[in-house]
Amino acid sequence: MAPKVLVSDKLSETAVQIFRDRGIDVTFDPSIGKDKEKLAQAIGEYDGLAIRSATKVTAKLLEQAGNLKVIGRAGIGVDNVDIPAASQKGVIVMNTPFGNSITTAEHAISLMMAVARQIPEANASTHAGKWEKSRFMGVELTGKTLGVIGAGNIGSIVIDRARGLRMKVIAYDPFLNEERADQLGVRKVELDELLAASDFITLHVPLTDKTRNILSKEAIAKLKPGVRIVNCARGGLVDEAALADALKEGRVAGAGFDVFAEEPATASPLFNLENVVVTPHLGAATTEAQENVALQVAEQMSDYLLTGAVTNALNMPSVTAEEARVMGPWLKLAEHLGAFCGQMTEEGVTEINILYDGSVAEMNTAALNTSAIAGLMRSVNPDVNMVSAPVLAKDRGIDISTTTQGQTGVFEAYIKITVTTPERVRSIAGTVFSDGKPRFIQIKGINLDAEIGQHMLYTTNEDKAGVIGTLGQTLGQNGVNIANFTLGRSERGREAIALLYLDEQPPQDVLQKLKDTGLFNAVRPLQFAVA
Known part of the structure; x- marks a missing residue:
């Protein structure tokens, strides 16, 4: 029997035809993804589910998907898929991580130009029958310093395009080394230097605990006066309220935003400011990008269902x-x-x-x-x-x-x-021990035997009496339960380490209390996907 695939979002007819040509029994119903009850009733008969962003694949939906083997997301973001729940059900989740790269990079460059020359405001003024030539004084990109936060796939394309515009490019990326920076033709800098030196800043990093509010109120205070900021990456990277204040005060000359902390964005501190250009998350919205990711996901899902080949899986x-x-x-x-x-x-x-x-x-x-x-x-x-x-x-x-x-x-x-x-x-x-764990x-060359849990705490200290007691007491007094406690040291009186398996992630104030004791050289919470 041929595998069955449901396409529950808008995919191109060419992509749907790929399934048919490969011998897949495909149902194309782009409206069902928005109807949770109807989708739940239908999903049980399908081996594959091809989606974009409208379909929400929840744990509840997966409970009804008894035959489902693979979910294919046409695009990179999988916020609409409960990946841990899919993994528990043995369902592979695929995406197409590189199909939108050029399109998103070009949108960032477009917003940069629009902000530099105030094109949207000038367009609206001219359409209104005004001729306010002296009102819209822009700036050139040539010779300006562009600070790129994140020099990965999309960021590297932006760097290439910006260098073609004769901009000076600097980059902040903890995973960018000097050799790669030389290949890209950029100077690697720390974040504070980028903030102080850039005439334009563009962000190209995912939203993580480390990058959330990377342009915080404090970071915005360090910006070079007159800077212009572009964000086509993820909402939540920039403190929108703090940026709005800086724009109103003139410390920041302009901004171009395609993404927002809350989407769909019906309100934002950045809205209705003359020096701000906003678009409704259009980074991947080109005919070419939408077609590319649709074709890719159809090929990937067909390969898996027919041959078992796994490509671009997020959980396998x-x-x-x-x-x-x-x-x-x-x-x-x-x-x-x-x-x-x-x-x-x-x-x-x-x-x-x-x-x-x-x-x-x-x-x-x-x-x-x-x-x-x-x-x-x-x-x-x-x-x-x-x-x-x-x-x-x-x-x-x-x-x-x-x-x-x-x-x-x-x-x-x-x-x-x-x-x-x-x-x-x-x-x-x-x-891996005989129990399979x-x-x-x-x-660091120190022997130990540590069970791995979802929430862990790693500490280092000088080997001396009382440290273990302080560690256990501080966590216990603050309601953090220890499931397993492993110790190791290089030699007596030298460096010692502890690796704790905890029932929950310790709050920041508890970590700070440990640091404030002065006993520890490092206090680092860790998380592992153990499911």
Whole structure:
């Protein structure tokens, strides 16, 4: 029987025809995605669901999707899909991470030009029969300094276009190293320098805990007077109220925004300001981009349903079914090791070495590599997947190497990741025990045996009496329960580490209390996808 796919959002007829040509039984009903009850009634008979942004794939919907094997999102954002729930149901979630890149980059350049020359206001004035030539005095882009926050896929395209406009480009990106910066023709800077030096600023980073309000009220106060700001990335990266105040005061000369903290945006502090150009999230809204992502998702879903090939999956690496049975725990371990390094590293990564020792060296190390790299890169880009992670790492000039060797120690097999930055070298190793659960067995050369949980806390300190008591007491007094507590030290009186598995993420004020004791060199909360 042919696999059945439901297309519940607007996809091009060409994409729908791809399903038909590949022998897929496809139902094209672009209205059903907005009707939750009707979709829930229908979804049970389908193997695949092709969507854009209108269809909301919730845990409740997935409960009705007994036959569903794959969800394909035509586009990069998957905010409308409950990925953990899909993973629990064994449903693969695919996206098309690169189909919108050029379109979004061009929109950022378009907004930059529109803000520089006040084109929307001049257009409205002229249409009203006015001829206010002296009112609209713009600025040139040539020779101006553009600060790019985020030099990944889209940011690198913006950099290329801006250099073609003869702009001077500087970039802030913790994962951009000097070699890649040289290739792009930009100067890598810290955020404060970018804020102080830029005539224009454009943002191209995902919304994460690290990037939320990256242009906060405090950051906006550091901006070069007369700067113009463009955001085509994600709402929530900029404090809109603080920016509106700076625009009204003239400290910021203009802004162009395609995304907002709340969407659909029916109100914003930025609305109705003459020096602000706004558009309704049009970054991916071109005929070419919409067609590209639709065709890509149709091909990807067809490949999986007909051959089992997995491409651009957000919750599954590219491995065969046979490999997955053996490698599952090792793939999860590799992801955890990468996630540890990613969360612990704030400066640009130059090299990653992944060592496979013992029986794991005979497995599909390419898939293990992508799992580890995806874990690392997700600390700065939650949209990254097993396929796009190596590409994103390469774009940032990260040198990735693999070492395999026979069994050398007491463990039958283990994986060790070493991450090099200009400031330090960091390493962590782990193994899978007979119960199938991954463990951390070494951090910074210090041996330990740590169970991995969703919420963890990592601390380092000088090895001396009383530190463990302070750590446990501070957490206990503030209602943070410890599920597991692992210790290690290099040697007596030297560096010691603790890795705690907690029932919940500790609040910031509790972390600050630990720091304020003066006993700890590092206090770092960590999170791992253990489901």
